[in-house]
Amino acid sequence: MGLDDGLIVGGEYAEGWKKKxxxxxMQLRVRLRKYxxxxxxxxxxxxxxxxxxxxxxxxxVSNSSKxxxxxxxxxxxxxxxxxQGNVVDMRQVNGKAPKYWNAPPPKVLRGSAxxxxxxxxxxxxxxxKVHPGTRIVPMNIVSVQPGETFPKVExxxxxxxxxxxxxxxxxxxxxxxxxxxxxxxxxTPENEDQKAIREMMEWAWYGYKKYAWGKDVFKPLSRTSEVxxxxxxxxxxxxxxxxxxxxxxxYEEARSWIEHELNVGVDKYEQLFECVIRCLxxxxxxxxxxxxxxxxxxxxxxxxxxxxAFESSPTGMPLRNVNLKTGKVxxxxxxxxxxxTLQVEFKYLAEKTGExxxxxxxxxxxxxxxxxxPPNGLIPVNVEVRSGTFSGTITMGACGDSHYEYLLxxxxxxxxxxxxxxxxxxxxxxxxxxxMVDKTTDGHVYLAELSNSHYSxxxxxxxxxxFAAGMLLxxxxxxxxxxxxxxxTANLEKHEKIGDGVMKTCSDMYLSAPTHLSPEFASFSAxxxxxxxxxxxxxxxPETVESxxxxxxxxxxxxxxxxxxxxxxxxxxxxxxxxxxxxYASLKNVMVIPDGEPNFKTHNDKMETFFLAETLKYLYLLFxxxxxFLHPGEHWVFNTEAHPLPVGLTSEFIAYSCHS
Numbered sequence: 001m002g003l004d005d006g007l008i009v010g011g012e013y014a015e016g017w018k019k020k021x022x023x024x025x026m027q028l029r030v031r032l033r034k035y036x037x038x039x040x041x042x043x044x045x046x047x048x049x050x051x052x053x054x055x056x057x058x059x060x061v062s063n064s065s066k067x068x069x070x071x072x073x074x075x076x077x078x079x080x081x082x083x084q085g086n087v088v089d090m091r092q093v094n095g096k097a098p099k100y101w102n103a104p105p106p107k108v109l110r111g112s113a114x115x116x117x118x119x120x121x122x123x124x125x126x127x128x129k130v131h132p133g134t135r136i137v138p139m140n141i142v143s144v145q146p147g148e149t150f151p152k153v154e155x156x157x158x159x160x161x162x163x164x165x166x167x168x169x170x171x172x173x174x175x176x177x178x179x180x181x182x183x184x185x186x187x188t189p190e191n192e193d194q195k196a197i198r199e200m201m202e203w204a205w206y207g208y209k210k211y212a213w214g215k216d217v218f219k220p221l222s223r224t225s226e227v228x229x230x231x232x233x234x235x236x237x238x239x240x241x242x243x244x245x246x247x248x249x250x251y252e253e254a255r256s257w258i259e260h261e262l263n264v265g266v267d268k269y270e271q272l273f274e275c276v277i278r279c280l281x282x283x284x285x286x287x288x289x290x291x292x293x294x295x296x297x298x299x300x301x302x303x304x305x306x307x308x309a310f311e312s313s314p315t316g317m318p319l320r321n322v323n324l325k326t327g328k329v330x331x332x333x334x335x336x337x338x339x340x341t342l343q344v345e346f347k348y349l350a351e352k353t354g355e356x357x358x359x360x361x362x363x364x365x366x367x368x369x370x371x372x373x374p375p376n377g378l379i380p381v382n383v384e385v386r387s388g389t390f391s392g393t394i395t396m397g398a399c400g401d402s403h404y405e406y407l408l409x410x411x412x413x414x415x416x417x418x419x420x421x422x423x424x425x426x427x428x429x430x431x432x433x434x435x436m437v438d439k440t441t442d443g444h445v446y447l448a449e450l451s452n453s454h455y456s457x458x459x460x461x462x463x464x465x466x467f468a469a470g471m472l473l474x475x476x477x478x479x480x481x482x483x484x485x486x487x488x489t490a491n492l493e494k495h496e497k498i499g500d501g502v503m504k505t506c507s508d509m510y511l512s513a514p515t516h517l518s519p520e521f522a523s524f525s526a527x528x529x530x531x532x533x534x535x536x537x538x539x540x541x542p543e544t545v546e547s548x549x550x551x552x553x554x555x556x557x558x559x560x561x562x563x564x565x566x567x568x569x570x571x572x573x574x575x576x577x578x579x580x581x582x583x584y585a586s587l588k589n590v591m592v593i594p595d596g597e598p599n600f601k602t603h604n605d606k607m608e609t610f611f612l613a614e615t616l617k618y619l620y621l622l623f624x625x626x627x628x629f630l631h632p633g634e635h636w637v638f639n640t641e642a643h644p645l646p647v648g649l650t651s652e653f654i655a656y657s658c659h660s
Contacts, residue, residue, distance in 0.1 A: 189246070193563070193623040197570055198245045200584075201616050204607060205242070205250050207582020208234050214261060220583030221598065221605040228609075229275060230266045232257060236282040238612035240643055243289055244630070245620055258283075259294055264302040267325040272309045272318055273338035277402075277641040278609060280306070280345045284352070285643035296352055303349045303358055315388040316364035318342065332385040335399035339365055339383055341406050344413055344639050347654050356653040367658035370424065377428035378435065378450070379403065394450040396432065397462025397521070402640040404428055405467060408475050410656070413637045414649045416482055418656055425475065429495055432468075437498055441527040444508065445501025448524075459524040460534075463541050466506035470547030470632075472499030477554050478633050503551060505529065506544045507565045516572040517590040518544065536589045537604065540577070542614035542642060545569060549622045549632070556627050566622045573615075583607045614642035 189195040212218040215225030216233035235254045242251040264279075280302055287295035302324075309322040312329045317339050320331040343362040350359035372388050373379045381399035382392035396404065407425035411418055432447065435455050439445045447465050448457040476496040479489050509518040513531055515538075523533035548566050552559035576594055577584040585603040587594065594602040621630060630636050636644040 190625045191623060193567060193570075194620055196574070197616055197620045197623070198247070200570065200574060200578075201241060201245055201612065201620075202247065202250070203578065204583050204612050204616070205238075205247070207579065207607070208612075209250075209253070210582055214257060217609060218583055218607045219605045220579040220581070220585045220607050221600055221603060223581060226606065229270055229279060230268050231264065231270075231275070231279050232262060233278060234609045234612065236262070237278045237609040237641065239282060240285045240289055241612055241617040241620075243286060244617060255292075255294075258298060262298060264298060265305055265325050267323065269321040269323050269328075269330060270306075272306060272320060272322055273341060275302075275306065276342045276345050277639060277643075278613070280349070281639045281641050281643040281645075282613070284345060284348055285639070285645060287352075288644065288646050299349060300353050300355070303346065303353075303355075307357060307361060310361035310365065314386055316361075316368040317383065317385040317388060318361075318365055319385055334383040334385050336369075336379055336381045336383055336390070337399055337402045339385075339403075340369055341402040341640055343406055343410050344637065344645065347410065347413065347649060348645050351649045351651050351654055354651075359651075359654050363656050363658075366656060370658050376431040376435075377424060378431045393458075394436075394455075395462070395465070396436065396447045396468050397449065397465040401462075401464050401467060404432075405471055405640055408471060408478075409637045409639070412478060412633055413645065413647060414654060415647055416478065420656055420658070422479070426492075429472065429475065430491055433491065433494060433498055438524070439501065440524050440529060442529075443501075444505045444524065444529045445498060446505050446522070446524055446529075447502060460521055461505070461524070462521045463506070463509065463518050464543055466502065466509075466543035467546055469499045469503035469506060470550030472496060472502070473547075473554055474550055474633050499547075503547055506547065510544065510565070510569055510572070513590045514593050515576050515587065515590045516568050517576065517587060519590050532591045536591050538587045538590045539604075540573070540584065540586050540608050540611040540615055542610060542618055545615060545618040545622060546638075546642065549618045552622055553627060553631055554633075563623055566619055570619050577603070584611060610641060617642050 189198050207220050207223075208218040211220075211223040212225035212234070214232050214235070216228035216231065217226040218234060219226055235257055239251065239254040239258070242254055280299055283295050283299035283302065286292070287299065305324040305327070306322055308327040309318040309320075309329050310316070313319055313332075317334065319329040320334050320338065322329050343366060346358045346362035350356060350362075368388055369379070372390065378394045379400070380390040380392045380394055383390055394400065404425070407421055407428065411421040411425065414421075416422070436447050436450060436457070437445065438448045438457060438459065446459075446461040447468060449460055450456070451458050472495045476492045476499075479492055482489075505522075506518070508529065509522050509531065510516055512529070513519065517538040518541075519531050520535035520537055520539065520541075523530040545566055548562045552562040555562075573584060576587055577598065579585050579598050584607050585598045586606060586608070588602055588604060592602075624630075628634075630644050632638060633647075635647055637647055638644050
């Protein structure tokens with residue numbers, strides 16, 4: 001095509017421009033004849049390069065005026081949106097996330113008479129009203145420059161557009177969406193007890209940051225670290241505690257490390273159970289609390305890297321160890337809790353990512369256990385994964401504990417819509433009450449271990465079993481709130497009564513020791529409890545304070561008596577475990593009051609990650625003056641590592657079913 005052909009666009013105006021361009025071209029051609037061909041080519045290339053650079057720069061400026069393409073949570077806070085609770089993530093359209101998470105939400109402007117979803121307008125007076133249970137209806141989309149924050153906007157009281165897919169939605173019968181948002185709020189210390197516990201968290205974090213930053217476990221006596229995951233275990237496990245306590249500076253340090261340093265594809269064999277409850281659970285929880293998509297993306301990547309432990313098994317029960325980089329697995333020997341304390345995390349991950357494989361893996365493991373278990377639901381703790389068989393002790397303590405816990409919590413997480421899980425839980429608890437409950441003549445109720453298939457009792461209860469007190473109370477209260485008319489509730493009052501007795505025994509395991517710290521387990525004779533009959537160390541475990549927290553929330557009018565026990569416990573931690581250079585070291589013998597500063601003779605050189613993730617968190621929540629904040633079972637389910645996840649899984653592929 002010639003130059004003239006390309007310029008003919010019609011009309012005299014175009015014809016005139018054609019002549020001018022033609023004349024200019026001819027003059028340029030005459031002048032260029034003075035130069036050699038190589039010089040002419042060079043000049044043409046220079047001109048084309050200048051034009052290309054100019055055009056590209058214009059395009060970049062145009063695009064940058066539309067968005068920052070950087071996700072900064074501070075710019076999307078509830079304050080900047082003018083809201084009192086829910087942070088509206090306007091990147092979510094019709095419940096689906098766009099391809100690129102880092103694209104910021106649109107900016108909203110209000111006109112003099114904003115338009116509602118039905119096309120009508122509202123008066124200025126109506127515009128000034130804020131209703132906490134509704135969503136913004138965006139009117140005009142405008143550009144956002146770097147460094148600029150969103151203007152405050154108001155929510156319409158009437159005739160608003162409601163997104164049918166509500167993040168973390170809960171049934172209206174137990175409160176509105178605004179109640180959930182209030183229960184999610186970042187807390188600040190409200191009383192002297194909370195302030196003291198928060199200071200303990202700051203001291204634990206100080207020692208970890210100074211001597212073990214980025215490592216898994218802090219060793220406060222030697223001021224070194226210990227490898228557990230190569231995943232920064234303490235950071236991931238305790239970041240939601242930092243957020244809940246309002247420790248903003250420490251939270252931002254943890255968030256930055258997770259975003260920039262965490263490698264969830266490390267070339268190391270990880271123990272599946274510990275990695276799921278601490279690391280995957282921690283990432284999912286902080287995402288649920290902050291709604292920061294970075295955490296969910298990290299959790300999703302970690303979830304995919306853990307799947308080979310399930311998918312390489314011939315029975316569906318997962319294998320113990322998996323290499324996060326290669327996907328290779330090892331060891332088929334598991335214990336019961338390791339097989340069935342993964343489902344809360346994997347089902348929640350499936351719901352939030354829309355990936356059915358996570359839920360399918362979790363349900364397949366549960367189904368394999370259900371098919372092989374005894375008729376009464378009491379399962380021995382040793383599991384041979386490849387054959388799908390069980391052997392050994394039956395216990396509510398070590399190796400068996402959280403299996404029973406997750407039967408209840410899966411049911412709660414799915415908003416009490418899966419009767420099969422409740423039936424399994426209740427069957428098991430009825431059998432526990434019938435076969436494992438015993439009582440000394442001085443009134444100590446405990447959950448004995450069954451040592452063989454003949455159910456001969458061993459008069460011993462682990463501190464780990466103290467979680468059952470809160471579980472039994474929570475199960476009774478949750479069932480009483482069920483709206484299913486055919487719901488099986490027989491014997492639940494007996495469950496609660498047993499929970500009361502276990503709660504008293506576990507409290508006495510602390511109050512009866514000279515240090516006011518519980519040993520690892522208690523033994524029992526016919527007439528009394530014995531604290532010095534075995535392992536007398538205290539490993540900073542959370543189970544008793546977890547149950548105290550649940551009792552205080554569900555029996556709000558009696559919370560002071562449970563708080564008094566909790567006060568004695570945290571003061572004992574502070575008095576006997578605090579290390580002067582940072583952190584807390586666990587005590588070797590609670591029956592002997594240590595003399596002076598913690599040392600290698602009297603203390604263990606280790607600060608457990610669950611001391612920050614669970615023990616201090618439950619103690620802090622125990623003393624909250626707000627009965628709705630992170631209420632257990634109502635809007636939130638705490639995983640076995642105390643990571644709160646919101647109730648209300650609704651996806652069909654989450655549902656549990658087991659067919660022969």
